Amino acid sequence: MTILTLQSSYTPSPIPVLKHANFDRIPSWVSLKSSTSSVKIEHKQGQVENLHLVSLSKHGKLNEAFEFFQEMDKAGVSISPYSYQCLFEACRESRSLSHGRLLHHRMRTAFENPSVLLQNCVLQMYCGCGSLEDADKLFDEMPELNTVSRVTMISAYAEQGLLEKAVGLFSGMLESGDSPTSSVYTTLLKSLVNPSALDIGRQVHGHVIRAGLCSNPSIEAGILNMYVKCGWLVGAKLVFDQMAVKKSVAWTGLMIGYTQAGRSRDALKLFADFVSEGGNWDNFVFSVVLKSCASLEEINLGKQIHACVAKLGLESEVSVGTPLVDFYIKCSSFESACRAFEKICEPNDVTWSAIISGYCQMSQFEEAIKTFKSLRSKNAAVLNSFTYTSIFQACSVLADCNIGGQVHADAIKRSLIGSQYGESALITMYSKCGCLDDAHEVFESMDNPDIVAWTAFISGHAYYGNASEALKLFEKMVSCGMKPNSVTFIAVLTACSHAGLVAQGKDYLDTMLRKYNVAPTIDHYDCMIDIYSRAGLLDEALKFMKNMPFEPDSMSWKCFLSGCWTHKNLELGEIAGEELRQLDPEDTAGYVLPFNLYTRAGKWEEAAEMMKLMNKRMLKKELSCSWIREKGRIHRFIVGDKHHPQTQEIYEKLKEFDDFMEGDVFQCSMTERREQLLDHSERLAIAFGLISVNGNARAPIKVFKNLRACPDCHEFAKHVSLVTGHEIVIRDSRRFHHFKEGKCSCNDYW
The missing domain is CATH 1.25.40.10 (Tetratricopeptide repeat domain)
Structure with missing residues (x-):
């Protein structure tokens, strides 16, 4: 390290005012290691060193600052309270708890009675670093508390969801005779975010009235938002009506409340009042009102809002363009959504998620996957958990377990599997792809499966034809204390339907309301x-x-x-x-x-x-279509399809089963009808599967179909499984069919 020698002829200059100081001019290599020709530095001559320490702190060079701090300590140069204050602020901003604790320990030895200002800096550092335990201990030890001390702790408790402690501290302020400032009220009001806190919120409102702070704009907005979050819209509207000056934040706050409560009509009426009173439109206003239009599918009003957006030149803004895309998608106007999307300069993750969801909603699942792949290779930063959930759903419909598994692995790598809908979508995807073992693995990996996950897994077994397992899962779910919902009973009744469990199905229907409080x-x-x-x-x-x-x-x-x-x-x-x-x-x-x-x-x-x-x-x-995956490629067939490169081999393979077409098992009086049946898409797919396995009887043939399998083809698959010894799996629009040795897992209940 380069050594700075301070000669005895040095005369200190007056300390410059810090707020005007150019800290960059003091180099970071300054050291207090003195040479043999150096003289002992007197404490009053540590002004430049403290100035440099402040510089390092304010520039976020925490490690260098602590190195220099230790050099000052060794050289016997005292550290000023202001230097400590800047160091604590740097620790808080970088969330360096270890440095903060070390500094706090050093401060205790340096100052017998630190000022309340310095103690508050330590308190803020602990709260900023997330160590409420250290903050609590210090707060209890402080001999003197002021409003900053209490506000700091109230804010920390509120941010951590410790409402009882925050309110207790607020009550302590009132009992000690302190008059809470507006910042105390706004901080406390922000922590009241659910209906259980409504009574406390009303009491705080009462204290605000007695303190004469009702006209404070920030407190007014805080009370209104508190009532909205607590679900008391009547109170929110009363506060809103009493406002002398209604700012945009108040209008949008109440509109959000109406929208979240399903009162979109009231939200739109409030928006109309906002416009008639000449309110200042901003990006957030557009976002809220478009959400209301989407929930009501008010396409005409939404288009008028879009026209205003275009007039103001805000179409390219992502904060406005994204709600527009979402609005058009929810109103099933995908072309308009695409046009709105193209206007946005820099689409973010929410924008891309909305457009991919739109592709899925319009049944353009392959386009959704194509867009996802493009994003993943070019701009993976805009992928989020909602995007992955949409892709899981697309793979579920396409029955593409190969791509679905790859996307699942990628989502794990990026930690982007939604804890609720993402995991449930995975269960559904694997179930509909015929990979129940993978669905089971996802379900078992969940710490606390919610009703959505349970229902998805029950549905998977019902769809797969495992009625007994589906009903066992339902009983297990109930025994775990999970309350079934309306969709759960659809899955249970579907399982009964696929297994011919008439009496059990009727019993579940009859006990829905009486036993589970779910109205049929x-x-x-x-x-x-x-x-x-x-x-x-x-x-x-x-x-x-x-x-x-x-x-x-x-x-x-x-x-x-x-x-x-x-x-x-x-x-x-x-x-x-x-x-x-x-x-x-x-x-x-x-x-x-x-x-x-x-x-x-x-x-x-x-x-x-x-x-x-x-x-x-x-x-x-609707045109019947069947498909089969072979060596990573999907081969599709429609009725009478003769476009496949192996068409001749496929039809020759089908002719091998002519005896079945003519025999007693399959009764058909028309030659033309028999020829039509030979061309059915699932038969073509089965024939291709038989060619592809090359005599490997252990390999099951998996065929997927967009419509329900016809009875004749169902009998045909049974016959093929008996004659060839191959296991054949057909997933039609209703369920899975497992054909083995001439029998189907559905027992003809399909």
Whole structure:
């Protein structure tokens, strides 16, 4: 280290005023190590050294400052109270608790009775470093307390959620005769953030009134926000109405309260008043009002707000552009969302998350994944936990466990798995990809699974066809003290439906309200109709529909119609089809299923009439699509597909099963119909799977389909599993089917 020698001829200059000092001019290499020609420095000559110590502290050079501090100590140069103050501030800003404790110990030896100002600096340092234990101890030891001391501790308690201690300290101030300043009130009001604190908030409000501080703008805003956070909007509105001057923060604060309480109409009315009174619009106002428009799907009003944003030239601002994107997405206007997105100069993580969520909402799942991959390679900083949750959902729909697993690993690496919805989305993704072991691993890794996670795991087993395991999980969940919700019972009833557990399903429906305090909705009754219909109890299903406390909706008749098709009941199927077409004329099931029933019964004129009705209403049956993953690539097939590079091999493989098409197991009177069945997408996918495994009988063939598997193809898969010895897994739009040795895991309940 370079040595600075102080000669005896040195005459100290007056200390410059610190606030005007240029600390950069004093080099950081200054040392107090003296040479043999040096003279002993007198304490009053330590002004330059203290000035340099302050400089290092204020420039955040904490390690250098402490090194110089120790040199001063060794040289016998006293450290001024102001130097200590600056050092404590530097420790607080860098959250260096170890340095702060060391400095506090040194201060105790240097000053027998430190001033309350210096003690407060130590107190603020401990609070800033998050050591409330040290702060508590010091606070109790301080012989003299002032308002700064108490405000510091009240703020620290409030920030840590220790409301009882914060309020206790506030009460102590009042009992000691101290008059709390406005900062004490604002600090305490900020800590009152939930309904349980409302009574305390009212008492604090009362003290504010008695202290004559109601006209203080910051306290007024604090009281209003406190009432909003505590859920007492009546009180918030009273405070708002009594304000002499209503600033934008007050307007937006109350609007937020209305929006969070689901009173978006009131929020928009308040916004209209804000505009009529000539309020100053800012970015936050736009954000709040657009959220209200989104919740009500008020597309026209939202567009007017957008026009104001454009007029003010704020479209490129991320704080305004992001709420615009979110608004259009929630109003299902994705093209407008994309245009708003393109206007934003620097989209942040929330913006990108919103646009990826929009892709998923519009069923553009592959585009969502493509956007995610691009972001990950170019600007990973804008990824957040919500983005990963959306991608998990996209992989779930696409049944792409390969990409889903990679994204899961990446989310773990970045610590971006949402603790609530992210983990539940992972469970759903693995379940729908047929990877229940991975879903189980995610579930078991959760410290305290919430109802969303439990429901996702129960749904996974129900979807997989493991009804007994799903119901065991439900009972285990209840025994753990977790209260089921409406969605949980949908999963439970679905499990019963897929296993033909009619009596158990009815028992769960009947005990929902009585035992679990969950009121059944039409969705739960539709599940029960599905249970009866799948089991072939069509008369019981019809009777149940007539007696249930809800009018049957389109889904009620759709479930019943599906049962009529499965169990070949044309008479009841005609009734169900007519009811479904009246309630939802756009649903193709109301035409396709009756058409299938008529053709099976040989009623060609009636079948043709169904097709005429569909054509008249310009309806088209959703195209059947099946896909299979092989060596990291996805191979897709549609009905009659002949575009695959291995088309010839695929059809030759299917011809090997001609005996099944002609045999007793599969009854079909029409040659043309048999040829059509040969072209079904799931059969093409199965044939490709058989070619790809190259005789490896241990490798299961996994096929995914966007629609429900047809009964004929279901029988075909059973036959193929018996003849070839291969296990075949088909995931259709309703559930998983495991075909092994000529049997299906669904036991024909599907």
